Structure formats: structure tokens, C-alpha cells
Amino acid sequence: MGFAAPMKFRTSALDITTRLFWCTKLVVLICLFTPPAFAEASKVNLQLKWHHQFQFAGYYAAQAKGFYKDAGLDVNIIEGGPGKPALDAVLNGSVQYGISDADVLMAHMHGKPVVAMAAIFQHSPFIIISREDSNIHRLADLMGKSVMMKHDLSAVQFDAMMLKAGLDPTSVRFVTHTGQLDDLINRKVDAMAAYATNEPYRLRARGVEPAIISTIDYDVDFYGDTLFTSRREIETHPERADAFLKATLRGWRYAFDNPEEIANLILQLPGVKQSGATQESLLAEAKSMRPLVMPDIVDMGHMNTERWSHIAQLLVRLKLAPDSYEPRKFIYHYATTPNTLNTRWIAFGVAATLLCVMLVILWNVQMRRQVRMRTEALHAEIARREQTEAYLKISSRMARVGSWVLSLPEKTLYWSEEVLDIHECPPEFAPTLDSALAFYPEEWRSRIVQALEECLQKGDSFDEELPILTCKDKLLWIRIIGQAVYDLHGNITRIEGAIQDISAQKVAESRIQHLAFYDSLTSLPNRQLFIDRLEHTLAYSARTSKSGAVLFIDLDNFKTLNDTMGHDLGDMLLQQVAMRIAGCLRESDTVARFGGDEFVVLLHELSGNHQEAAAQARLVSEKILISFAHPFQFSGYEHHTSASIGVTLFDQQPTTVDEILKRADLAMYQSKAAGRNVIRFFDPEMQALIADRVEMEEDLRNGLRNDEFFLCYQPQVDNQGRLLGAEALLRWRNPKRGMIPPSTFIPLAEDSGLIVSVGNWVMYAACKQLVLWAQQPLTSSLTLAVNVSAKQLRQMDFVDQIVEVLNVTGANPKRLKLELTESLMVNNIEDVIAKMTELKNIGVGFSIDDFGIGYSSLSYLKLLPLDQLKIDQSFVRDVLTDPNDAVIARTIIALGKSLNLQVIAEGVETLSQREFLDNYGCDAYQGYLFSKPVPADEFERDVVQTFEHF
Ligand SMILES: Nc1nc2c(ncn2[C@@H]2O[C@@H]3COP(=O)(O)O[C@H]4[C@@H](O)[C@H](n5cnc6c(=O)[nH]c(N)nc65)O[C@@H]4COP(=O)(O)O[C@H]3[C@H]2O)c(=O)[nH]1
Structure with a gap:
């Protein structure tokens, strides 16, 4: 249906074109009508x-x-x-x-x-002619008579006449045409075929009156x-x-x-x-x-x-x-074409007239079409405008925007429906300038008054966001825009503009603001807002004699709680901690959460005296620690936690936000190292230590590349004193630092993640050693225990890495024993079990190192494919003097027996320690009593020779 109009138009356009074409063609044809x-x-x-x-x-x-x-x-x-x-x-x-x-x-x-x-x-001119006196006047009179006629078209015309007259043409007697008129005159024949233009005249000329039968009389009319x-x-x-x-x-x-x-x-x-x-x-x-x-x-x-x-x-x-x-x-x-001049002129005349007529018709048709099209376009435009107006009204209502006009000089104010609606006024409300201004709270009113005045005086347009109190006393935010309108003489005749309800936008903005600057869990300021405030405080301190402090607060063992009790409880704890810290501060102080269990406090306007400021900061810190003394309550569950607090002070001395945060962080680490639940102030010595730590990390990285590591081997013997194997212990000799103990560099490697590469190096070195030992009868049966850190085991491809090392070196998996720490059992135990089982299946053994100091769950212990428990040396050390340690050692041995696991004691230094453990059934020993960890050649030369072998 929608195409009907254009189709019609097309057809009519075609008609016009066709008509014009033929008209032109006709004109051209006539004009070309020229003589040969x-x-x-x-x-x-x-x-x-x-x-x-x-x-x-x-x-x-x-x-x-x-x-x-x-x-x-x-x-x-x-x-x-x-x-x-x-x-x-x-x-x-x-x-x-x-x-x-x-x-x-x-x-x-x-x-x-x-x-x-x-x-x-x-x-x-064909006729049948006879003598008048023969009485042949009609065709019927010819019946049986002789007629002189040629057998040509005359006969045809004659037959036609006879037939038309209802007579049989054969009923006459035909005689051959001699062309002699005398045959008729002399009555040789009764009639003859002749020409009306000839024979009648000749007959008369001979004195004989002719009788004529004409074809016309019988309605036969040939050319x-x-x-x-x-x-x-x-x-x-x-x-x-x-x-x-x-x-x-x-x-x-x-x-x-x-x-x-x-x-x-x-x-x-x-x-x-x-x-x-x-x-x-x-x-x-x-x-x-x-x-x-x-x-x-x-x-x-x-x-x-x-x-x-x-x-x-x-x-x-x-x-x-x-x-x-x-x-x-x-x-x-x-x-x-005919070639006469007249014809040509007539042709031209006709053509020109035709052309004119066609042009007039064409013009007429075109005019009608244009009028029709313009009328249609006008209707369409009116409909479109009405539609647009309706849409505009809908969108204005939806966008909550309306228009206003302030006419000058009377200062009469006009509001559109939408503006009335925004102000929640009844439709009959007639605003005046004063009543309109009264909608703005007093403290904001001056802004709009000033904007209007500047617009009136200087012609400035304005765009303001202001609150209003509607007729129904509702607080809304509006955006008001206004601009001056001038007459031809440059005088302002009115101010016109728009008003939009932007309350929803304001709420969204403040929500975004909150999301951008506040921690969603605790609603405390986040790092960004804290830094912003710290910058202001630093600027303030630089101007005044006041100083300030930043406290870094880290919850002790939060990670363990989060991992073991679940994140929901962890979140609840963080929310309660936030409230307790905030409860220890002044309104003007800031507490922020930087993420995880890291809370940071900004104390400002502390004393200008350094010591006094330190005392003030310590007081607040202690208050915070004390607030942690009460257990935290969750639905039906109580949790005790403490915090470590690092404090740094700042005064008018120029410094940066980064520097202050770094110092507070260092102080917090120091407090953690000091045994937790303590407060530590930043001091420069500690900073030096940290700097050294950073440097050592770099040395460690280089050490791997420069082949500065080697393994020492400490023997493990059974209760008969026979050599079972050894534990491989890593050593680092740095050209600058000399020998660095594992207790120093292993934690560093753990923290920096380097432990994965280090562990890989150790695994290769240990397996290569196993291969060497396999080639000698005295050492071929020895096992080698290798320490595996938690980070190593958590590698997705840990199993593949071990298998690859075994494949590359050719070491016997049955001679390799991996020592895992108890802490590994806390997280993702299913993954640990899966990996251990996979390796166990190819012959690799497992021992739990430092057993007794961790949190091993006995139920999990049963599930692990273990071979050995290793009693931590801290229990062995005082096994003879501390009854608690003795009980623990005996319990571990008993546990091992019940789980069918071998039990080995490490750190055995004296015979009495060994005898004690022996009495309770300990299976194997490792310690200085037998040998300190020694390099491979020394191990083979001194240790292997000393012990009896299986
Ligand atoms: N006082 C005393 N100490 C004894 C005695 N017998 C052995 N020790 C020491 O006790 C530690 C035993 O190793 P660990 O418990 O695995 O404890 C190791 C282990 O946790 C870690 N470590 C050493 N090598 C590696 C390694 O290759 N990889 C990983 N991940 N950690 C390693 O460093 C820790 C310390 O290693 P080391 O300093 O070699 O210290 C070794 C060893 O020298 C004794 O009778 N008395």
C-alpha cells in the first residue's frame, strides 16, 4: 500500500515522457518529409x-x-x-x-x-449493355440470353451481381467477347460486357439507344x-x-x-x-x-x-x-514525404501546434503534479511536526526537563507544564520572579539571583546546578540554564532557558563518588581518598607547626582465619575491625582500608614537638590494640585476633605521600617481626635493613644465574645405625656476602617468588646426585630427601616439572623423597593429595617435615599418600628436659605407627636424645650426632664410608 503513490507518479511520469517522445518524433518525421x-x-x-x-x-x-x-x-x-x-x-x-x-x-x-x-x-466502369429495344433492363432479363463476356474480372463482377440478385450466373449463355460493338447492334448477341465510359456513347453515335445494367445497382462495387x-x-x-x-x-x-x-x-x-x-x-x-x-x-x-x-x-x-x-x-x-512547400509548411505548422499543445498539456500535468506533491509534502510536514512535538513532550516528561521565559521589562515569568511538574506545583500556579526564587534554599538563592543579574546586565548565559524545595517540600536538585534574547536594537527583551530535574543524576554521582573513594565492604575511605587527605594534611603541616602520623595496621593471622573459616567470616571480622579502629579516633582523623586486612590511620594536628607527637600517636595505637583485646563476635562464634601496628610521624619537613606510606609499612613489618600485637615506630636503621633485603633479592636472582648455589647432604640413619640416605640442603655462597644461611635467603626467595626457580634448580641438582650415586655400589641404594616449598607445590605443572627432571636426569623416582611442610595441608588439600598421588604412583616418596608445629588435621593425614613423619628438631632439642616436648615426640612416634608411617627425628645431637627416641620406637634419625650437612664429595668420602649399609 505504501508504494501506491510513487507507482502512480512513476506511471504518470512515464506517460508524459512517452507522449513527449512521440510528439517530438512526429514533429521530426513531418519536418523530414522532403522531396526526393x-x-x-x-x-x-x-x-x-x-x-x-x-x-x-x-x-x-x-x-x-x-x-x-x-x-x-x-x-x-x-x-x-x-x-x-x-x-x-x-x-x-x-x-x-x-x-x-x-x-x-x-x-x-x-x-x-x-x-x-x-x-x-x-x-x-463495368456494365452490361444491351439494346434498349431488347427489353433487358435487369439481370433477371438476361436469363437464357446470350451475353458476350470475357472470362476475366468482368465475369467476376457479373457473377457477383448475379449472386447478389439471387440468380444463377450459369443461367445465361456466355459468348466469347469479340470486342465488336456491331455484334450487339446486329443482334448477334443479346447483351455484352462493356465500359460505361465508352460503349454507351459509341452505341448512341450509331443511332442505337443503349440499355445499361450497372454493378452499382447490385451493390457490387469494385475499383x-x-x-x-x-x-x-x-x-x-x-x-x-x-x-x-x-x-x-x-x-x-x-x-x-x-x-x-x-x-x-x-x-x-x-x-x-x-x-x-x-x-x-x-x-x-x-x-x-x-x-x-x-x-x-x-x-x-x-x-x-x-x-x-x-x-x-x-x-x-x-x-x-x-x-x-x-x-x-x-x-x-x-x-x-510529400515535397511541396505547402505540405512542408503545413507539416511544420501542425508539428509546432502539436508541440505547443503537448507542452501545454505537459506543463499542466506537471503543475498539477507539483501542486499535488507540494500539498502532500505539506501534509507530511505538518504530521511530522505534530509527531515531533508529541515526541518532544514525551521526552521532556521522561527527561524531566521544561522551559521558562522571563519577559522584560515587566519581568513576567512563564513556566512550561514540565517546569510546573518539577516544582510539584498545581497547574493553576502562576509563578512570579519572587515566588520562583523562593523555591531555592536561602543559602543557594544568591547564586541564581547573581546569575540572573549578570545575564540582564552583561548578557551572560548561565548554567547552574542548585537544590530547590518543591511545593510539597521535597528536596530536589535542578539544573537551570538561561540566556538573553535581544531585539533588533540590541536590547534584551527576555531571558529564556530550561530547567531539568537532575536529582537522580546527583544520587548516581554521589554513589559513583562513594564507589570511587570508599571501600565497599567497610564504607571506610579507600587508598585514593586517604592519599588525597594525606596530601592535604602534609600541606597543612608544612604551613603550620603541627605534625601528624600515619598508622599501618595489619591483622595477625587474618589469612589463616580467612582461609580456614571462609571469606564471609573474614569479611565480618574486617567490618568489626573497621568500627573498632574508628571508635578509637577523633572525628577529624581518618581511617582507611587499603585492601585485605590492611587498615591505615591518619592522625593530624598532633603536637609540633616530635616526642609529644610520638606519644600521642602511641596512645592512639595502644588504644587500638586494646580495642582488639575483646574477642570479635560472629553469629555463635568468637574470634580472638591481634594487630601489628607500624607508625611514622611527619612534620613540616618536606616529604612525600609515598615516602610516608613506605615508612609506615616498614614499621608495620618490623612490628610483625617483633612477635605481633606490638607497636613499632619507623626508624632509619630498619629502613637500611629493608633496603638490604631488596638488594639481597637481586643478588639471589643473580646467584641463580651465576651458579652460586650448591647442595650439602646430611645423612639419615635407621635405628640400627645404618645409612638410609640423606637430606639435600641448599647452600648459597655469594662473592660479596660470603656464605648466606638458608634461614636468611629461603624466606626471601619465598616472598619474592624466586623459590620456584630455586626449587627447580635444587631438584635437578639432587636428581643428578642420585644418578651419580646409583653408579656406585656403596651409594646406589641411598635415598635423597629434597625440601619442597608450598609455592612450588602449588604450581599447576608441579607434577610435570618433577617428572621432567626425573626423565631428563634419569634418576630413579624410588630414591627420591619430597619433604613437605605441614602448612601445605591447610589450603586446597584435594589438589595436594592429587599431585602427591600422581607422583607416588611413579615411586616418589613423601615425608612431612617439621611435624608437630603446624595445624595438620589428622583426618587429612590419613588421606595423604605419605611414607614418613619427621619430628621437628624443636621437640627433639628439649626432649630430655621438657616433658611437653617428650610427650609430643612420643605421640608423633605413636601416630606414625598407627598410620603405618616411618618416623624420623631431625636435629638429633646427642646419644641420649637418640636413645630416648629409640625407646619409643623412632625409626630413623638425622642430626649433628651423625653428621652436619656436607658437600657431596665429603659426604661420599667421610659419611658413606663411616656407616654400615643395607
Ligand atoms: N641445631 C641443629 N641443626 C641441625 C641439626 N641437624 C640438622 N640441622 C639443621 O636443620 C635444618 C634441617 O632442615 P629443614 O628442617 O628442612 O630446614 C631447612 C629448610 O626448611 C630450608 N632449606 C634448606 N635447603 C632447602 C631447599 O633446598 N629447599 C627449601 N625449600 N628449603 C630448604 O632451610 C632450613 C634450614 O636449613 P639449614 O640451615 O641447612 O638447616 C638444616 C640443618 O642444617 C642438629 O643436630 N642441630
Whole structure:
């Protein structure tokens, strides 16, 4: 449906274009209607139908008056006669043009290539003539009578007349036509076929009154003499044919206009006078021809397609011709345009008029179309504007924005519906400038008043965000925009603008602000806001004599609680901690959460005296520690926790936020190292230590690259004193620092993550050693225990790494024992079990190192694919003196037995320690009693030789 209009438009545009095209084409055609021009006269032959007489007057006139010559033709007129039919002459090509009857049509219908050019006789002159005294006046009178008739078209016309009259054509007696009028005069025949233009006159001239039966009386109306030619002539000489026809017709017009002149001319033709023709007889013939040729009524030579068709149908009906009449092929059409000047002017005139008419029509159509289109466009525009206005109203309502106008100089105020709505005023509320200003709270009102004044005085536009109290006393935030409007003289005539309710936006902004600057869990300021405040405080301190402090607070063992009791409890603890810390501070102090269990406090406006400020900071710190003394309560659960606090002071000395935070952080680490639940102030010595730690980390990294590490081996023996194997212990000899103990660099490697690369190095070194030992009988059965740190084991590809080391070195997995610490059992125990099981399946053994000091859950212990428990040396050390340690050692041995695990004691220094443990069934020992850890060569040389072997 939507395409209906354009379709219509397209069709009409097409019509117009088509009309214009044809109109132009017509004009061009008419204009091109020009006469042919021949360089030299073209010779043609014209065969007449009969002897020379007025019947062919037009042709003689055309020749005598030079019409043929004017048309570039040299025409040879050939006389016709019996046995000399023009049709045959044209068809065999001996002549180009001929005169004949409707037998040309018959020839055409029989497939002969003939073309009728002009029917000179509009009605056939054929008649049946008899003597008046024979009493033959109608066809019926001919029944049984003799009629002299040729078996040609005359017979056809006669048959047609008879049939039309309801008579049988064969009921008359036909006699061969002799052409002798005397046969009729002498009553040899009763009647004869004749020409109305000829025989009646001749009969009368002989004193015999004729009786005439005419075809017209029986409604048989054939054309008479017809100028025709061959199709070949038309195709090969179209211009000649045109020219010949035009000149001939001109000749005919001349002949009828000047019959005496032409009659005299005919008399001069050979054989005419001899035939007895006179001027009088010729003029009589001319006269009798007029009603048949009708030169005054129709165009000379006129042919009617319908009439030819009618004659053709009659011929078919009479079975004289096949049903194959093709008017277009039979009837001649001009190949070129008439060449008279008049015709050309008329043509031009007609064309120009046509063109003008078409242009007027076109202009009219175009105008109508334009008017229609513009009207439609106007309607569409109105609809669009109405729609836009409606949408604007909807969007204004949705966006809660409206317009206002303050007209000057009366200062009358107009509010749109939306503005009234924003102010929650009833529709009848009529605002004035004063009543509008009253919506703004007093402390904000001056801003809008000032904005209006500046707009009035200087023409400044304004854009303000202000709160209002609506008619219903609701607090809203609005954005008000205003700008001056001037008249032609540059005077401000009004201020107009918009008001939008931006309350929702303000809430969102403050929410974003909160999210950006506050910790979502505790609602405390976050690191960013804390830094911002610290910067302000530093600037303030630099200006005044006041100092300040930053406290770094870290919860002790928070990670363990979070991991074991779950994050929900961890979160609850952090929220309660936040409240307790905040409870120890002044309003003006800041407590922030930096993430995890890291809380940071900013104390400002402390004393300008350093010591006093330190005391103030210590007091607050202690208050915080004391607040932690009470257990934290969660639903049905109590939790004790303590904190480590690092403090740093700052005063007017220039320093940076980063520096202060770093110092507080260092102090906090120091307090943690000091045993937790303590307060430590930052001091420069500690900073040096930390700096050294950073440096050592770098040395450690380089140490790996520079091959500064090596392994020492400490023997492990069974209760019979036989050498079972050794524990591989890592050593680091740094060219600058000398030998560094593992207790120093292993924690550093753990913290920095370097322990993974270090551990990998150890694993390769230990396995290579196993391979070497495997090659010697004394050492081939020894096992090697290797320490594995928690970070190593947590590597996703830990198992693959070990397998790769074993594959690369070729070490026997059964000789390798991995020592894991108890802390590994706390987290993700399923993963640990899976990895251990995988390695266990290929023969690798496992021992729990330092057993007894951790948090091993006995239920998990059962699940681990362990081989050995290793009693921590701290219990072994005092096993003889501290009954608690003795009990623990005995318990571990008993536990091992019940779980079917081997138990080894480390740190055995004395025989009595060994004997004690032996008494309780300890399976193996390691300690200085047997040997300190020694390098491989020393181990092989001294240790291996000393012990008995399995
Ligand atoms: N007082 C005393 N000490 C004895 C006695 N017998 C052995 N020790 C010492 O006790 C530590 C035993 O190693 P650990 O418990 O695995 O404790 C090791 C282990 O936790 C770690 N460590 C050493 N090498 C490696 C390693 O390759 N990888 C990992 N992850 N940690 C290692 O460093 C810790 C310290 O190693 P070391 O300094 O070699 O100290 C060794 C050893 O020298 C004794 O009778 N009396």
C-alpha cells in the first residue's frame, strides 16, 4: 500500500515522457518529409490497360506537362490491348508500372508480388449493355440470353451481381467477347460486357439507344483502373515509386482540370484518330469518367483498405482467390514525404501546434503534479511536526526537563507544564520572579539571583546546578540554564532557558563518588581518598607547626582465619575491625582500608614537638590494640585476633605521600617481626635493613644465574645405625656476602617468588646426585630427601616439572623423597593429595617435615599418600628436659605407627636424645650426632664410608 503513490507518479511520469517522445518524433518525421532529388532522369515503362483514350488521360498529362520530368523520371507510356496484359508485363519486369483492374488484387492473393499504388477509378466502369429495344433492363432479363463476356474480372463482377440478385450466373449463355460493338447492334448477341465510359456513347453515335445494367445497382462495387507496380520496384527504387505516383496523380488532376487540352493531346497519339475518336468523343468519355473517378470528391488515386478487404473477401467467397489477402503488402505506402512547400509548411505548422499543445498539456500535468506533491509534502510536514512535538513532550516528561521565559521589562515569568511538574506545583500556579526564587534554599538563592543579574546586565548565559524545595517540600536538585534574547536594537527583551530535574543524576554521582573513594565492604575511605587527605594534611603541616602520623595496621593471622573459616567470616571480622579502629579516633582523623586486612590511620594536628607527637600517636595505637583485646563476635562464634601496628610521624619537613606510606609499612613489618600485637615506630636503621633485603633479592636472582648455589647432604640413619640416605640442603655462597644461611635467603626467595626457580634448580641438582650415586655400589641404594616449598607445590605443572627432571636426569623416582611442610595441608588439600598421588604412583616418596608445629588435621593425614613423619628438631632439642616436648615426640612416634608411617627425628645431637627416641620406637634419625650437612664429595668420602649399609 505504501508504494501506491510513487507507482502512480512513476506511471504518470512515464506517460508524459512517452507522449513527449512521440510528439517530438512526429514533429521530426513531418519536418523530414522532403522531396526526393534525382541527379539524372530515371527511365521507367508504364503499360496501359487498353488503347489510348481519355481513360489514361492523367499519364499523358503528367508526361506532356513535364511532371514526370520534374520528378526526375523519363516515362515511356506503352499502349495496352487484348493479349497484352499489363499484369504480365510488370511481373516479368519488362515494365515497372501498369494499369489494371482488381485483377491486380487477385494476382496478389495468388502470391504474385504486385502492389496497388492508386485506384484512379473509385468505381468500376463495368456494365452490361444491351439494346434498349431488347427489353433487358435487369439481370433477371438476361436469363437464357446470350451475353458476350470475357472470362476475366468482368465475369467476376457479373457473377457477383448475379449472386447478389439471387440468380444463377450459369443461367445465361456466355459468348466469347469479340470486342465488336456491331455484334450487339446486329443482334448477334443479346447483351455484352462493356465500359460505361465508352460503349454507351459509341452505341448512341450509331443511332442505337443503349440499355445499361450497372454493378452499382447490385451493390457490387469494385475499383476500376488501378495503377500498380511490382514489389521489387518498391524495394529497389522506393523514391522512384514515390515520385512516379506523385507525378501521375498530379497529371490526373491536371487532366480533369483541362480535359480539352488533354483530349487534343490524346488525339495526337498514334492510332487514336484512326480508331474514330474525336475530341468530342474523348470529352464525352472524360465526362462519363467523372462520377467514376470522382476527382472533385476524393483525393486522386484514393484507396480504402476496408474496401480492398471487402473485394478480397468477395473473391474468396466466389472461390476466385485463396484466402491470403495482406493489405499491408498489397496497398502502397509512401516511402518518403510529400515535397511541396505547402505540405512542408503545413507539416511544420501542425508539428509546432502539436508541440505547443503537448507542452501545454505537459506543463499542466506537471503543475498539477507539483501542486499535488507540494500539498502532500505539506501534509507530511505538518504530521511530522505534530509527531515531533508529541515526541518532544514525551521526552521532556521522561527527561524531566521544561522551559521558562522571563519577559522584560515587566519581568513576567512563564513556566512550561514540565517546569510546573518539577516544582510539584498545581497547574493553576502562576509563578512570579519572587515566588520562583523562593523555591531555592536561602543559602543557594544568591547564586541564581547573581546569575540572573549578570545575564540582564552583561548578557551572560548561565548554567547552574542548585537544590530547590518543591511545593510539597521535597528536596530536589535542578539544573537551570538561561540566556538573553535581544531585539533588533540590541536590547534584551527576555531571558529564556530550561530547567531539568537532575536529582537522580546527583544520587548516581554521589554513589559513583562513594564507589570511587570508599571501600565497599567497610564504607571506610579507600587508598585514593586517604592519599588525597594525606596530601592535604602534609600541606597543612608544612604551613603550620603541627605534625601528624600515619598508622599501618595489619591483622595477625587474618589469612589463616580467612582461609580456614571462609571469606564471609573474614569479611565480618574486617567490618568489626573497621568500627573498632574508628571508635578509637577523633572525628577529624581518618581511617582507611587499603585492601585485605590492611587498615591505615591518619592522625593530624598532633603536637609540633616530635616526642609529644610520638606519644600521642602511641596512645592512639595502644588504644587500638586494646580495642582488639575483646574477642570479635560472629553469629555463635568468637574470634580472638591481634594487630601489628607500624607508625611514622611527619612534620613540616618536606616529604612525600609515598615516602610516608613506605615508612609506615616498614614499621608495620618490623612490628610483625617483633612477635605481633606490638607497636613499632619507623626508624632509619630498619629502613637500611629493608633496603638490604631488596638488594639481597637481586643478588639471589643473580646467584641463580651465576651458579652460586650448591647442595650439602646430611645423612639419615635407621635405628640400627645404618645409612638410609640423606637430606639435600641448599647452600648459597655469594662473592660479596660470603656464605648466606638458608634461614636468611629461603624466606626471601619465598616472598619474592624466586623459590620456584630455586626449587627447580635444587631438584635437578639432587636428581643428578642420585644418578651419580646409583653408579656406585656403596651409594646406589641411598635415598635423597629434597625440601619442597608450598609455592612450588602449588604450581599447576608441579607434577610435570618433577617428572621432567626425573626423565631428563634419569634418576630413579624410588630414591627420591619430597619433604613437605605441614602448612601445605591447610589450603586446597584435594589438589595436594592429587599431585602427591600422581607422583607416588611413579615411586616418589613423601615425608612431612617439621611435624608437630603446624595445624595438620589428622583426618587429612590419613588421606595423604605419605611414607614418613619427621619430628621437628624443636621437640627433639628439649626432649630430655621438657616433658611437653617428650610427650609430643612420643605421640608423633605413636601416630606414625598407627598410620603405618616411618618416623624420623631431625636435629638429633646427642646419644641420649637418640636413645630416648629409640625407646619409643623412632625409626630413623638425622642430626649433628651423625653428621652436619656436607658437600657431596665429603659426604661420599667421610659419611658413606663411616656407616654400615643395607
Ligand atoms: N641445631 C641443629 N641443626 C641441625 C641439626 N641437624 C640438622 N640441622 C639443621 O636443620 C635444618 C634441617 O632442615 P629443614 O628442617 O628442612 O630446614 C631447612 C629448610 O626448611 C630450608 N632449606 C634448606 N635447603 C632447602 C631447599 O633446598 N629447599 C627449601 N625449600 N628449603 C630448604 O632451610 C632450613 C634450614 O636449613 P639449614 O640451615 O641447612 O638447616 C638444616 C640443618 O642444617 C642438629 O643436630 N642441630
